[in-house]
Amino acid sequence: MFDLLIQVLLLDKETTGMVSIVYTQSEILQKEVYLVDRLETPNRETMTHLKAICFLRPTPENVTILCRELRKPKYGQYYIFFSNTLSSGDLERLAEADEHEVVREVQEMFGDYYAINNDLISLNVRFPSISSMDKWDDTALRRSVQGFTSLLLSLKKRPLIRYQSNSNMCKKLATEMSSVMQNESSLFDFRRTDSPPLMIILDRRDDCVTPLLNQWTYQAMVHERLGITNQRVSLAGAPGIKKDMQDMVLSSETDEFYHKNMFENFGDIGMSIKKLVDSFQEKTKSNKKIDTIADMRSFIDTYPQFRQMSSAVSKHVTVVGELSRLMDAHRLLEVSETEQDIACQGDHSSILTRVRQLIDADKVTDMDRARLILLYALRFDKSNTNYMTSLVEQLKHRHLDSHYISLVRHILTYGGYDARQSDLFGNKSFFAFTKKTLKGLKGVQNVYTQHEPLLIETLDLLVKGKLKDSDFPFLGPMLRDKPQDIIVMMVGGATYEEARFVSRFNSELPGTRIILAGTHVHNAESFMEQVMVAAEGETSIEP
Known part of the structure; x- marks a missing residue:
């Protein structure tokens, strides 16, 4: 155009x-x-x-x-x-x-959506269930149908449809999408392929853990701690940030460094930046000692020509510097390690001790205190040794905002044991428990990134042709072959952690193409707000 x-x-x-x-x-x-x-x-x-x-x-x-x-x-x-x-x-x-x-x-x-990554799109519909926990708001449903329809038309796909069986919202969206493809059959008259594309519609409520976790890969961490809005990041409120660096763009299309490192671990990002700074330092014959992120920022300020030659690198030095400051200021390493253990290990006694200690730690933010309690509530929802009442009293003693206290109850209604279809923590069957335990015994290279979203297990079963029809039925024609062209629609919002794993799927499985489409892309703050809005809608329709 x-x-x-x-x-x-x-x-x-x-x-x-x-x-x-x-x-x-x-x-x-x-x-x-x-x-x-x-x-x-x-x-x-x-x-x-x-x-x-x-x-x-x-x-x-x-x-x-x-x-x-x-x-x-x-x-x-x-x-x-x-x-x-x-x-x-x-x-x-x-x-x-x-x-x-x-x-x-x-x-x-057709481009009625936000193309964030090559395999990630968002509709920027933040609260698709504001009528209740499991009922669409009419405006949000209409916008979601329009956006996802536009996505299919831009990709020239008329997919078969599967949906999460226990979710009324997934079923409703599946029905609406099927109706659109039938009513607009001339628009969807695309060339048939040997293996038809598949659209699978999932509900965020089945995995509330992923959007609550602190993140340690670059793109996800930036969104979690700083926030990304239409690929823009604001550092206006951060201390010591130069005016020309207070608003910046992070685009994998135009920023080669970001493209190469967006899914890398935080520690590796610092090393990648240091190599570029060292390279320039060698060219300028400078012998200034550079060991830390702070040293890098000081070096860039001293050599303005470096900023001119590599504004992208100076941008990332600034972002990583602010992330490092937040990490030290708010004890994020301790908080995150405890979160990961709650999500992946489940040793109740050890977890309870650390959660209590972190709730009372002065440097921990109220947001991080709240997410620890929410993760604990999800993990030990049906445990006989659940200490939720005691932990909530501890939060009240810290004078946390009342909406954080309310979230503890609402999160269980929204995505607790009784609301989930999945075996999120591997405690509904001996096989799943053993599988997760063996994975834990093998250990991981990074304790801060050991968690894998539920979506990955779902996709793994899907591409192997092992996903149960009873849990994810087809709406209309069925596909018996293993799907190769998959569009995941996440009702209630996707995350950058899930996008990272989808990108890995696409790179490791030649011939398989997966696109993740979310009504929104969440960090913990936006997800908590969504749960509260859904809970308020649920209360407003009670008799």
Whole structure:
């Protein structure tokens, strides 16, 4: 769409984020786009000598604003591209509004989602279950169907459908997606393949552990401790950060270092940066001693030409430096090791002692105290030696915000033992328990990354053709061959930890292609907020 000779790019609130993920400002300029503006911006200047490209979501609000603009056009020509299907009624409204005949083209270009990684997309729908724990909000369902439909059309896939059987939300989404593919059969009339693609719809509630854990691989850790919004990271509130480094972009498409290291462990990131700094130091004949992240930051400040030559490296030195500061300031190593043991080992006596100690530790944040309790509650939900009442009293003694206290009860309703279909902790069967125990006995290289999301076990069974039909039934035609083209739709949000494992699956299984699509990409904070919103919705509909 950008190959046309254009001068104005007109976006809406959501497509601004979608475009910013896949195009940099300089790349847009190279396409002869000299001005980027928002459709809803009031009092835009009239420039009838310019052409406008509009890339918009086909919402009723956007169509109304566009119709109003076409009656009093601000540009000489309009090329209109919608990110999803446009109804015939809305097309007629646009045609009637084009009194000055300035519209040259109207097309549907399916891209109604946020393409974060090569195999990870998000809809930025944060709370898809605000009606209740297991019932869609109508607006969120409609947006999810639109976004996932757009994904399938952009990939040119008409997949078979499987869904998590104990989830009403998964079943509802599966039904809606099937209905769309049937009603829009001409749009989904793609060339058949020997092995048809498969869409599997999963529920976040089946694995509440993954979004609660602190992370130690680069992309996931940045999102957990700093937050990533449309690939932008803000360090505005961090101490000692230069103004030009307070807002930065982390893109695997335009940042080679990030592309190579986004899934690497935190310790390895520091070593990778140090090698680049050492290389430049050798070129400048500097003998300044560099051993720590702080030394690297000092070196970059001393040699401004290094920043000019490698702004990407200085950016990552800044990010890693802030992560290191947070790690030391909040005892993250101790907190994370305890979290991993709760998730992967389950020695109750040892875990209880450490959780009590960390709750009372001064440097531990309230967020980390809360997540320790939530993980403990999920792990020992049905244990006869459960000390939840005592631990909650300990939290109250620390004067934690009341919403953290409420979360302990809500997390069990949302994703506790009775709400889960899966054997999340391997304690429902002797075989699963033995498998996890043997894995623990073998040990891992890094105690902070020993956890594997439930999604990985599900995908492993799926690609081997061993996933139970009773737990994940087909909606419509069934596939008996092992699937090779898989689209995972995670209702309730995916995580960067899961994205890392999906990327590993794709690299290690030639011929298999997996895409992870989440209604949102969570860190612990956004996930906790989702649980609270769902709980409030559940309470509001009680008789």
